[in-house]
Amino acid sequence: MADEKLTPRSENYSEWYNQVIQRAELADYAPVRGCMVVRPYGWALWENIQQSLDRRFKETGHVNAAFPMFIPMSFLEKEKEHVEGFSPELAVVTIGGGEVLEEPLVVRPTSETIIGYMYSKWVKSYRDLPILINQWANVVRWEMRTRLFLRTLEFYWQEGHTAHATAAEAEEETLRMLGIYADFAMQDAAIPVIPGRKSATEKFAGAAASYTIEAMMGDTKALQSGTSHFLGQNFAKAFDIQYLDQNNELQYCWTTSWGVSTRMVGAIIMTHGDDQGLVFPPRLAPIQAVIVPIYRNEEEQGKVMPVVEKIRSQLAAFRVKVDDRTEVTPGFKFNDWEMRGVPLRIEIGPKDVEKGTVALARRDKPGREGKAFISQENIVSAVTGLLDEIHISLYNRARDFRDAHMYDPKDYNEFQEVVQNGWAFSWWCGSADCETKIKEETKATTRCIPLDQPGGTGKCIYCGQPATEKTYFARAY
RNA sequence: CGGGGCGUGGCUCAGCCCGGCUAGAGCACACGGUUCGGGACCGUGAGGUCGGCGGUUCAAAUCCGCCCGCCCCGACCA
Numbered sequence: 001m002a003d004e005k006l007t008p009r010s011e012n013y014s015e016w017y018n019q020v021i022q023r024a025e026l027a028d029y030a031p032v033r034g035c036m037v038v039r040p041y042g043w044a045l046w047e048n049i050q051q052s053l054d055r056r057f058k059e060t061g062h063v064n065a066a067f068p069m070f071i072p073m074s075f076l077e078k079e080k081e082h083v084e085g086f087s088p089e090l091a092v093v094t095i096g097g098g099e100v101l102e103e104p105l106v107v108r109p110t111s112e113t114i115i116g117y118m119y120s121k122w123v124k125s126y127r128d129l130p131i132l133i134n135q136w137a138n139v140v141r142w143e144m145r146t147r148l149f150l151r152t153l154e155f156y157w158q159e160g161h162t163a164h165a166t167a168a169e170a171e172e173e174t175l176r177m178l179g180i181y182a183d184f185a186m187q188d189a190a191i192p193v194i195p196g197r198k199s200a201t202e203k204f205a206g207a208a209a210s211y212t213i214e215a216m217m218g219d220t221k222a223l224q225s226g227t228s229h230f231l232g233q234n235f236a237k238a239f240d241i242q243y244l245d246q247n248n249e250l251q252y253c254w255t256t257s258w259g260v261s262t263r264m265v266g267a268i269i270m271t272h273g274d275d276q277g278l279v280f281p282p283r284l285a286p287i288q289a290v291i292v293p294i295y296r297n298e299e300e301q302g303k304v305m306p307v308v309e310k311i312r313s314q315l316a317a318f319r320v321k322v323d324d325r326t327e328v329t330p331g332f333k334f335n336d337w338e339m340r341g342v343p344l345r346i347e348i349g350p351k352d353v354e355k356g357t358v359a360l361a362r363r364d365k366p367g368r369e370g371k372a373f374i375s376q377e378n379i380v381s382a383v384t385g386l387l388d389e390i391h392i393s394l395y396n397r398a399r400d401f402r403d404a405h406m407y408d409p410k411d412y413n414e415f416q417e418v419v420q421n422g423w424a425f426s427w428w429c430g431s432a433d434c435e436t437k438i439k440e441e442t443k444a445t446t447r448c449i450p451l452d453q454p455g456g457t458g459k460c461i462y463c464g465q466p467a468t469e470k471t472y473f474a475r476a477y
Numbered sequence: 478c479g480g481g482g483c484g485u486g487g488c489u490c491a492g493c494c495c496g497g498c499u500a501g502a503g504c505a506c507a508c509g510g511u512u513c514g515g516g517a518c519c520g521u522g523a524g525g526u527c528g529g530c531g532g533u534u535c536a537a538a539u540c541c542g543c544c545c546g547c548c549c550c551g552a553c554c555a
Contacts, residue, residue, distance in 0.1 A: 029548095139555085141554070145554090224555070263555055328517095330513060
């Protein structure tokens with residue numbers, strides 16, 4: 001049950017974030033530091049995210065499987081960069097069944113190694129390729145500083161792992177999945193994202209190249225919302241994933257991996273939320289429309305409820321909830337469901353019964369502006385149309401916000417200023433040195449080198465050396 | 478791991494500096510009644526080893542020591 005006002009976003013963004021998650025019952029803190037309990041309402045959102053992504057994976061030929069959570073420590077050590085990147089944040093099991101284990105088991109931080117091991121057993125011939133497997137799983141990374149959904153010790157995600165005969169095929173797969181993530185973000189989550197390549201320092205430990213979709217949150221900070229990695233032959237060589245080609249010659253595979261996590265829930269909260277609470281994108285919202293019946297006595301209740309039932313059954317194609325609680329007032333329910341981000345509210349009271357109407361209120365527009373009375377006969381088309389409209393308006397609002405905080409600073413002085421409350425899109429020479437200094441001096445990191453380049457050349461925003469690509473810089477989560 | 482804050486009914490906190498009878502408030506919860514188209518109200522009630530351990534004292538939520546935990550801000554990260 002919600003109590004009174006949230007901390008406004010403008011006053012304290014992270015406080016707002018924590019409060020809205022707990023009050024809307026998306027998640028709660030677990031008894032273990034850095035761990036969260038995903039509550040039913042939060043999990044329902046995640047399930048819708050899962051379905052949207054899973055459908056796209058299946059459409060592109062992928063199949064699901066499940067690999068073990070425990071990975072022999074020695075597996076991690078087979079890929080040098082990989083183990084260096086992950087060792088600081090590993091959880092390791094050293095005792096099992098009361099006995100000290102001969103070899104410690106790592107709780108998977110990601111599954112490239114164990115899947116690589118299995119692929120080496122499964123792949124013999126070019127005829128076995130490609131392998132296109134995804135798994136929905138939990139993983140553990142022992143983070144210092146945690147935030148609900150954004151960074152927890154344990155999180156849920158999907159990780160796709162594919163093996164291919166050629167580099168070109170694997171690169172194509174990497175970009176195909178990046179495209180699927182971008183499509184999902186825009187079409188279902190109503191989040192505008194920028195697809196691009198990660199810099200060498202930001203890329204996945206063990207990858208040849210990493211790609212990302214980057215989104216701007218409501219406080220202008222960037223959130224990496226999905227990643228897709230071209231792993232080259234790094235893991236194929238470490239795990240001996242080889243096949244015989246048409247010429248009977250032994251070749252190493254080319255592999256990829258790609259993932260989206262429960263962090264996406266954080267992205268949705270921070271992209272669309274407002275001072276009233278959550279605003280869920282209609283295509284992912286666990287409840288797309290809530291019906292609030294309004295009556296003062298049993299007589300009115302007797303007239304209102306049949307209409308509520310009628311409307312509910314007409315809207316069977318949507319995720320609809322009837323809030324029939326008697327212990328709280330309609331006014332309370334309005335605020336409660338707004339806080340929980342439900343895109344549409346349908347009010348049905350005695351006056352509506354009389355006139356054959358319902359009141360329809362949209363979450364993305366506050367107060368009277370978003371409220372309209374429509375005929376009961378038109379309810380299905382009205383809801384269908386409004387949900388689409390809300391999706392579009394949420395997307396546009398987020399895109400406009402992002403564009404309003406996007407800068408192309410003329411020099412480094414201006415750069416330092418704009419990244420305090422926005423992103424900079426600047427030429428960068430590509431040297432890790434400039435990247436590090438910029439980070440030290442401004443806290444802004446390279447977010448991605450967008451696939452979509454303006455063309456031409458320029459001078460590095462930091463050192464002035466010739467640069468061939470423009471890069472997004474921002475403070476990030 | 479550094480800096481800051483905090484542990485008192487389910488939640489938010491007061492009380493602690495300056496020890497003293499039975500530990501308080503608001504919200505939430507239960508019951509009854511009046512309410513109900515933008516966060517209702519009245520009444521009654523239930524609920525607490527004051528984070529843990531040890532010490533000082535006639536007496537500790539309060540003073541002292543140690544430990545544990547959480548949140549926030551930084552260095553690392555889906």
